[in-house]
Amino acid sequence: MKTEVITTVGEIRDRLKIARDEGKSIGLVPTMGALHSGHTSLIHAARSATNFVVVSIFVNPAQFGPTEDFERYPRTLEADRQLCDAVGTDLIFAPPVSEVYAPNHRTWVDIETLGEQLCGASRPGHFRGVCTIVLKLFNITMADHAFFGQKDAQQARILEKMATDLNLFTQVHVCPTVREADGLAMSSRNRYLSPAERYQAPVLYRTLQWIKEEVRRGERECHTLIDEIKRRLFAIPGTRIDYVQIVDSNLLKPLIQIDRPALAAVAVFFGSTRLIDNVQLDPVSPGE
Ligand code: PAF
Numbered sequence: 001m002k003t004e005v006i007t008t009v010g011e012i013r014d015r016l017k018i019a020r021d022e023g024k025s026i027g028l029v030p031t032m033g034a035l036h037s038g039h040t041s042l043i044h045a046a047r048s049a050t051n052f053v054v055v056s057i058f059v060n061p062a063q064f065g066p067t068e069d070f071e072r073y074p075r076t077l078e079a080d081r082q083l084c085d086a087v088g089t090d091l092i093f094a095p096p097v098s099e100v101y102a103p104n105h106r107t108w109v110d111i112e113t114l115g116e117q118l119c120g121a122s123r124p125g126h127f128r129g130v131c132t133i134v135l136k137l138f139n140i141t142m143a144d145h146a147f148f149g150q151k152d153a154q155q156a157r158i159l160e161k162m163a164t165d166l167n168l169f170t171q172v173h174v175c176p177t178v179r180e181a182d183g184l185a186m187s188s189r190n191r192y193l194s195p196a197e198r199y200q201a202p203v204l205y206r207t208l209q210w211i212k213e214e215v216r217r218g219e220r221e222c223h224t225l226i227d228e229i230k231r232r233l234f235a236i237p238g239t240r241i242d243y244v245q246i247v248d249s250n251l252l253k254p255l256i257q258i259d260r261p262a263l264a265a266v267a268v269f270f271g272s273t274r275l276i277d278n279v280q281l282d283p284v285s286p287g288e
Helices: 011-020 037-049 077-087 120-124 126-141 153-165 186-194 197-199 203-216 221-233
Strands: 004-006 026-031 054-058 091-094 145-149 169-173 239-248 261-268 271-282
Touching: 004 011, 011 026, 011 054, 011 091, 011 126, 026 037, 026 126, 037 054, 037 077, 037 145, 037 239, 054 077, 054 126, 077 091, 091 126, 120 126, 120 153, 120 239, 120 261, 126 145, 126 153, 145 153, 153 169, 153 261, 186 271, 203 221, 203 261, 203 271, 221 239, 221 261
Parallel strands: 004 091, 026 054, 026 145, 054 091, 145 169
Antiparallel strands: 239 261, 261 271
């Protein structure tokens, strides 16, 4: 059966009220569309935790910088709908920009410190845009549970913190990164890659696995690990490093030594396509 697409706030609210009145719990999978197997795994997680699943598809202008890819971001509603049909989704919420942001919209959600490093440093205003749209989606749907991918580790941490700090009703869940067979993390932006760039891109996964293995062997100096990763990435023609960082998993502050649970995160341009990936490092339980 074709999954129904709803485009207005009023209608999605009415439909979800009926579902709630029937005793159903609501699971929300917020996306920007161009759905792939990473999203499929989030929909599966929502299906197992709740009994009414909404996938939102909205390319949120507020989280793109002026020189970023908002205009060319893939918009593939029909294909997305087919994926939702196949996986099992109760409703798609795909509003136009005008339904979400009135011309006089003036209220934004800003989060302190957690957004200063990693993607927050290279994409000013990005997390303000993410937090604002996610809070709006939580308020519009009043979902019981919402599902996000660990591939966007900083986003996931920030949204968990927002949910705690603002006592949000919706519970945030973070699901493992889904990868291609060669290790490349699933991303809607992978479709921008030329065949040559696609061939190079799994280097991100390989370098992160190398860090994990070095930490397992006892390496604790962040600069040693970061320098080696940068050296390896510099050697690849056509790439440009945005950042290579090792941060405290909780506070997202750069570490000198890996003496607590940490996150190694990279952002690299392959041609004009910026890809991110990360791995969790746990010096206490090596090798896990
Ligand atoms: O991860 C994404 O696709 C987006 O940042 C999100 C969470 C849907 C907000 O627009």
